[in-house]
Amino acid sequence: xxxxxxxxxxxxxxxxxxxxxxxxxxxxxxxxxxxxxxxxxxxxxxxxxxxxxxxxxxxxxxxxxxxxxxxxxxxxxxxxxxxxxxxxxxxxxxxxxxxxxxxxxxxxxxxxxxxxxxxxxxxxxxxxxxxxxxxxxxxxxxxxxxxxxxxxxxxxxxxxxxxxxxxxxxxxxxxxxxxxxxxxxxxxxxxxxxxxxxxxxxxxxxxxxxxxxxxxxxxxxx
Amino acid sequence: xxxxxxxxxxxxxxxxxxxxxxxxxxxxxxxxxxxxxxxxxxxxxxxxxxxxxxxxxxxxxxxxxxxxxxxxxxxxxxxxxxxxxxxxxxxxxxxxxxxxxxxxxxxxxxxxxxxxxxxxxxxxxxxxxxxxxxxxxxxxxxxxxxxxxxxxxxxxxxxxxxxxxxxxxxxxxxxxxxxxxxxxxxxxxxxxxxxxxxxxxxxxxxxxxxxxxxxxxxxxxxxxxxxxxxxxxxxxxxxxxxxxxxxxxxxxxxxxxxxxxxxxxxxxxxxxxxxxxxxxxxxxxxxxxxxxxxxxxxxxxxxxxxxxxx
Numbered sequence: 001x002x003x004x005x006x007x008x009x010x011x012x013x014x015x016x017x018x019x020x021x022x023x024x025x026x027x028x029x030x031x032x033x034x035x036x037x038x039x040x041x042x043x044x045x046x047x048x049x050x051x052x053x054x055x056x057x058x059x060x061x062x063x064x065x066x067x068x069x070x071x072x073x074x075x076x077x078x079x080x081x082x083x084x085x086x087x088x089x090x091x092x093x094x095x096x097x098x099x100x101x102x103x104x105x106x107x108x109x110x111x112x113x114x115x116x117x118x119x120x121x122x123x124x125x126x127x128x129x130x131x132x133x134x135x136x137x138x139x140x141x142x143x144x145x146x147x148x149x150x151x152x153x154x155x156x157x158x159x160x161x162x163x164x165x166x167x168x169x170x171x172x173x174x175x176x177x178x179x180x181x182x183x184x185x186x187x188x189x190x191x192x193x194x195x196x197x198x199x200x201x202x203x204x205x206x207x208x209x210x211x212x213x214x215x216x217x218x219x220x221x222x
Numbered sequence: 223x224x225x226x227x228x229x230x231x232x233x234x235x236x237x238x239x240x241x242x243x244x245x246x247x248x249x250x251x252x253x254x255x256x257x258x259x260x261x262x263x264x265x266x267x268x269x270x271x272x273x274x275x276x277x278x279x280x281x282x283x284x285x286x287x288x289x290x291x292x293x294x295x296x297x298x299x300x301x302x303x304x305x306x307x308x309x310x311x312x313x314x315x316x317x318x319x320x321x322x323x324x325x326x327x328x329x330x331x332x333x334x335x336x337x338x339x340x341x342x343x344x345x346x347x348x349x350x351x352x353x354x355x356x357x358x359x360x361x362x363x364x365x366x367x368x369x370x371x372x373x374x375x376x377x378x379x380x381x382x383x384x385x386x387x388x389x390x391x392x393x394x395x396x397x398x399x400x401x402x403x404x405x406x407x408x409x410x411x412x413x414x415x416x417x418x419x420x421x422x423x424x425x426x427x428x429x430x431x432x433x434x435x436x437x438x439x440x441x442x443x444x445x446x447x448x449x450x451x452x453x454x455x456x457x458x459x460x461x462x463x464x465x466x467x468x469x470x471x472x473x474x475x476x477x478x479x480x481x482x483x484x485x486x487x488x489x490x491x492x493x494x495x496x497x498x499x500x501x502x503x504x505x506x507x508x509x510x511x512x513x514x515x516x517x518x519x520x521x522x523x524x525x526x527x528x529x530x531x532x
Contacts, residue, residue, distance in 0.1 A: 172338070
């Protein structure tokens with residue numbers, strides 16, 4: 001899923017400082033799963049914003065709405081009769097949400113309340129970690145299902161570099177050296193030979209380097 | 223004898239079977255060419271080639287190609303270092319052609335320290351290709367006369383291709399295979415990470431020799447003399463992939479006040495003496511960080527002077 005973190009309160013307050021009435025929009029997709037932008041978090045942020053502004057003697061009216069998904073025009077359209085009642089829309093979805101809102105309601109100011117961080121999953125309760133870089137050409141089968149593009153700090157295809165120590169990356173002790181994991185897995189399974197072949201430079205045209213991407217599925221186009 | 227690949231002094235020295243000695247010089251944090259020239263002057267005639275670092279530890283410095291070019295003018299042979307952190311494949315190939323045109327004949331291919339360690343941690347890194355692919359790229363440009371996209375190069379760059387090897391990084395068991403891979407990719411010579419744990423290095427070299435790697439490539443053992451106990455402790459604890467045994471720190475501590483640097487040099491000289499005899503080691507890479515002026519003395523005491531004229 002897409003993982004996000006809520007922006008610091010001060011940053012959100014700064015965004016809405018000139019407004020009296022905002023619509024805070026959550027999303028029931030990924031951000032609900034990673035506990036950052038679902039109905040519950042929308043409720044919490046709404047209350048915090050109201051309290052913070054009330055304290056300043058400059059009350060802010062915050063209405064809350066959580067959509068099925070903000071990455072789908074159908075759901076984004078569900079608030080079409082509401083948006084004009086507000087000075088601005090604040091989205092708690094990943095970076096896709098505020099953009100769909102902005103495109104659907106071009107006359108409205110739209111703000112992001114979260115920082116979209118990565119594609120990943122929950123490695124333990126309350127901890128999420130990156131797993132995919134969305135490079136557009138998956139190669140993890142060469143590395144026993146482990147992705148060096150997303151998980152090696154240098155995206156090395158022929159690692160590990162000389163900074164691997166104790167299974168950790170030289171960049172931080174909080175980062176596992178994915179190459180250490182790849183090598184150990186291959187060795188344990190007696191398939192080290194797989195790693196002796198030199199992986200050629202990657203074709204990045206399918207990654208973000210090729211420009212903004214689009215996926216077209218003709219059979220689904222109505 | 224087959225044709226020389228680059229005709230560099232380092233290549234000729236190694237090809238002739240001499241025990242090579244390379245030095246290292248970091249470009250200034252600024253355009254202070256006089257300071258650079260002063261550092262270069264200490265190494266002239268003392269080493270066979272001098273590594274010119276490329277924004278080492280991700281700290282911005284005068285570019286390695288420019289400093290290498292100045293070195294050529296000063297009559298010292300550079301070993302131009304290039305990291306994959308700061309350039310994509312266009313810039314990499316362009317710079318390879320550029321350095322060759324400037325008279326540079328040796329190139330060390332590195333991934334590069336992550337920018338997290340440097341003075342611009344906010345930077346976007348590149349890592350379009352990795353060090354292994356860089357080695358293969360330089361070889362392709364030189365031997366096939368082709369760019370990465372297979373287009374022909376009008377006058378290919380003839381460079382002596384170097385690569386790094388860290389026998390002390392983990393996973394240990396894989397390191398010798400990674401070395402083999404770099405040789406397979408096209409490395410003509412290898413310079414290792416600073417060696418302090420001699421036991422582990424002996425073991426590593428034995429494996430390399432058993433695999434015949436020393437017959438396919440020249441392996442230069444990396445040495446950085448310890449200047450102080452603090453430096454040794456810092457390297458032991460703070461530098462990833464560095465193996466400084468407690469016994470060495472104890473030895474330096476035991477040298478007494480004002481004598482630690484001399485003890486560090488003594489250890490380095492003992493290492494050189496052992497490397498001269500160690501099967502598979504073709505030379506020494508002496509990284510005397512900001513200690514260039516001590517290199518002549520170390521080389522002299524290690525019996526490495528005069529350098530062969532080839």
